[in-house]
Structure formats: C-alpha cells, structure tokens
Amino acid sequence: MKNIKLIEVPSEIGAGTRGASLGIEAIKIAALDFMSNFFIHFPSERVPVENKLLYEPIESPYAKRIKGVASMYDKVSKAVLETMKSNFFPVVLSGDHSIAGATIAGIKMAKPKSKLGVIWIDAHADLHTPYTTPSGNMHGMPLSLSINEDNAESAVHQLDPDTAKYWNGLKNLGKIAPKVLPEDIVFIALRDFEREEKALIDKYGIKVITTKEVRSKGPENIVRAVTRYLSDCTDIYVSFDVDSLDSSISKGTGTPVSNGLREREAEDLVSKFMQNRKVCCFELTEVNPTLDKENLMAEIAFNILQRSVNVLMYS
Numbered sequence: 001m002k003n004i005k006l007i008e009v010p011s012e013i014g015a016g017t018r019g020a021s022l023g024i025e026a027i028k029i030a031a032l033d034f035m036s037n038f039f040i041h042f043p044s045e046r047v048p049v050e051n052k053l054l055y056e057p058i059e060s061p062y063a064k065r066i067k068g069v070a071s072m073y074d075k076v077s078k079a080v081l082e083t084m085k086s087n088f089f090p091v092v093l094s095g096d097h098s099i100a101g102a103t104i105a106g107i108k109m110a111k112p113k114s115k116l117g118v119i120w121i122d123a124h125a126d127l128h129t130p131y132t133t134p135s136g137n138m139h140g141m142p143l144s145l146s147i148n149e150d151n152a153e154s155a156v157h158q159l160d161p162d163t164a165k166y167w168n169g170l171k172n173l174g175k176i177a178p179k180v181l182p183e184d185i186v187f188i189a190l191r192d193f194e195r196e197e198k199a200l201i202d203k204y205g206i207k208v209i210t211t212k213e214v215r216s217k218g219p220e221n222i223v224r225a226v227t228r229y230l231s232d233c234t235d236i237y238v239s240f241d242v243d244s245l246d247s248s249i250s251k252g253t254g255t256p257v258s259n260g261l262r263e264r265e266a267e268d269l270v271s272k273f274m275q276n277r278k279v280c281c282f283e284l285t286e287v288n289p290t291l292d293k294e295n296l297m298a299e300i301a302f303n304i305l306q307r308s309v310n311v312l313m314y315s
Contacts, residue, residue, distance in 0.1 A: 002312050005088035006044035007079050011072050013053050013065040014098025014138035015286075017254035021051050021095040023287030026252075026298035027305065033295070038306055043088070047075050049095075060163040063130040069138050070166050073102040073173055080106025080281065089312060091305070092283040096254075097126060100239050101142035101170065103283050107237055109174040111280070117184045117233030118146070119226060119273060121266070122241035123257040125193040125201065130167050131155035132196035139286075143185065144200070145171045148178035153203075154196035182206050184233055186226050188269065189214065189244040192257045211246075211259055219268035227276055235280045238273050240266070242286050242301055252297025253286045267304050274311040282308060 012020040031038045050068035060066045076092075080103055083090040092103050107116060120126070120143065128140040129151045144151060148171050159167070171177050182204030189211045193201075201208065207229060214222050230236060243253045246260035261269070273279060287301050 001314060002089040003087060004042050004091055004309055004312060005083050006042050007076070007083060007090050007092045008044055008046045009049070009072070009076055009092060009094040009099050010046070011049040011051060011099060012095040013050055013068045013072070015096035015254050016135055016137040017288065017291070018054070019288040019290030020254060020286055021049065022289050023095055023298065024093045026287055026289035026295055027093065027302050030295055030299040030302040033299070034302065036306065045079055045083075047072070047079050060130070060136070060160070062133055062136050062157045062159060063138055063141070063163050063167060064136040066138065066163060066166045069098055070169055072099065073105060073170055076102035077106040077109060077173060081109040084110035084280070090281045091309060092281065094283060094285040096139040097122070097239070097241050097285045098138040098142055099285065100126070100283055101145050102173070103281060104142070104146045104179050104237060105173040107235065107281055108176045108179045111235060112176060114235040115184065115233045116180050117186070117230035117236040117278070118143070118180050119186050119188065119236060119238045121188045121239065121244045121269065123189060123192045123243045123260060124241070124255065125187065125190055125197040127197040127200050128194070130159055130163055131157055132194070133157070134194060146178065146180045147182050149200060151196060151200055154199050184230060186229060188222070189261050191259055211261055214261060214265055214269065219265055219272055223269065223272040233278065236276060236278045237281045237283070238270065238279055239283045240270055240285070240304065242284070242297055245300065249300060250297060252288055252292025252295070254288050254291070263300050263303070267307055270304055271307045271311045274308045275315045277315070282312070
C-alpha cells in the first residue's frame with residue numbers, strides 16, 4: 001500500500017491560454033459535487049506560484065516567462081524530491097504542462113541512478129525548444145529539456161544570451177542531463193505536433209501509440225505492450241494531459257484536439273498503468289475551467305484521478 005501525497009501547482013505561466021491555474025480548484029469543486037472526501041484523505045502541499053508574471057511584459061519571446069518557469073522548476077523539483085525521500089508517492093496536480101519537466105527533475109534528484117521511463121498521455125509531443133517554438137509557450141517544451149535537446153538541426157530562432165542561460169539551467173537542473181532517454185518515452189494519443197517535433201521523434205525513434213491503436217487493441221493490451229517496451233526502466237512516471245481526450249469532451253483545456261481518447265479509455269489506461277509497481281509518480285494537468293461549461297473537464301479529470309489513486313493505494 002502506497003502513501004500518497006498531493007502536490008498542487010496552480011501555475012499557468014507556461015500556457016498560452018489563460019485559466020489553467022484554476023484547474024486544481026475546479027477539480028476540488030468536482031469532488032465536492034460528487035460528494036467525495038478525496039481531498040481530505042491525503043496530505044497535500046501547495047507550491048507557491050509566479051502567476052503575477054502574467055501581468056508583466058514578456059522578456060523572452062521564444063521562451064515566455066522563462067525566469068518564472070525556472071523559479072517554479074526549482075520549487076517543484078524540491079517538493080517532489082522531498083516527497084519521495086519521505087517515502088510518499090507524489091501525485092502532482094499542475095496548471096500547465098510545463099511543470100512536468102520539474103516533476104521529472106525531482107524524481108531524478110530523488111533517484112539519481114534510476115533509469116526513468118516516461119508515459120506521456122497527451123495530444124501534443126511537448127518536444128519544442130526555444131529554438132523551434134512557434135508560440136514561445138513553455139508548456140510545449142518539458143520533454144525536450146528532459147532529454148537535454150535543443151533541436152539545433154530544426155532551429156528557426158536565435159536566442160538572446162539571457163534566455164539561453166535560463167534554458168541551459170532548466171536542462172541541467174539537479175546537475176543531471178539528460179534526465180530521460182528518448183527511447184524510454186512512450187507517447188499515447190499523440191496527434192498534434194509540428195515538423196520540428198516530428199524530426200526528433202524520427203531521429204530517436206520515439207514510440208508513439210495512436211488513439212486508433214488504443215481503440216483497436218484495448219487499454220489492457222496497450223498497457224501490457226508499454227510495460228514490456230519499458231521493461232529495462234527501473235522507475236516510470238505517468239503524465240496525463242487532459243487534452244489527450246477527444247475535443248468533444250475536452251472543451252475545458254487550452255488546446256483541444258479531435259480524434260482523442262474517450263473518457264473510459266483514458267480512465268482504464270491510467271488506472272491500469274498505476275498497477276505497475278515501477279510507477280513512482282503521476283501528474284494530471286491542463287484543466288482550464290474558464291473554457292468549460294458545467295465544469296465537465298474537471299469532473300472527468302477527477303474521475304481519472306480518484307480511480308488511479310484508489311488503484312495505487314491497494315496495488
């Protein structure tokens with residue numbers, strides 16, 4: 001039985017659409033609406049955020065608010081490290097997906113010798129870098145910095161020295177780089193990415209499992225195949241972005257994409273992954289209730305969260 005600790009990070013400085021910082025509160029409202037005392041059950045820690053930067057002019061156009069992101073990375077990686085050192089299983093609830101890079105850093109700081117596998121359930125690859133980004137939003141970059149990749153071959157921007165310094169700092173956080181090897185990453189429901197990201201997927205042969213595959217083979221077989229694929233990893237981190245769900249149900253997120261997972265498929269996938277003893281951390285991210293009606297996205301997110309944590313506690 002695992003001891004679970006919730007790490008709440010209501011940060012949205014990495015996103016392009018406003019509102020993701022309200023996602024955690026929206027999930028808590030969903031829990032109340034379902035008359036669940038989930039959030040009273042577990043110890044939780046709220047990491048202080050830098051959302052005040054949203055009111056300030058942007059200094060780095062190709063890595064927006066990177067100084068704030070660096071500050072968040074420092075705080076979140078330490079929170080994850082301390083949680084794991086105290087023998088708790090960190091369940092990270094984050095506003096935007098840029099935080100995942102900090103979560104990964106924290107896991108590696110807690111277990112520097114681990115071979116970390118990453119299961120990335122997301123419509124997007126999040127493999128952009130400040131050199132390739134079309135938007136400058138840092139929630140599109142956590143995986144590239146985790147694999148210590150600038151993607152210079154596909155570069156379209158030149159960085160000012162300040163941005164480059166912060167970017168290199170993020171890649172080397174915890175004095176470990178890379179934190180994850182590309183062959184230890186599995187994308188699930190990936191369907192919206194730019195050619196610069198595709199270049200990295202092809203260069204490293206990163207494993208991609210489409211929504212169609214999930215549907216034809218069924219979540220159980222997918223989980224089995226992914227577990228086999230990551231069999232030499234010692235630890236596994238599961239990152240769940242709600243935009244992996246189909247846009248018909250994922251209105252309440254900043255970047256919805258069609259042809260995504262159904263709610264039940266996502267729930268089955270995540271909860272079956274949680275049965276694997278190697279899984280050491282789970283993150284749920286990108287709920288944005290300002291884009292939603294009736295708090296639907298948060299309700300779906302809560303169902304996935306609750307079922308996954310229940311599995312964790314008793315596996």
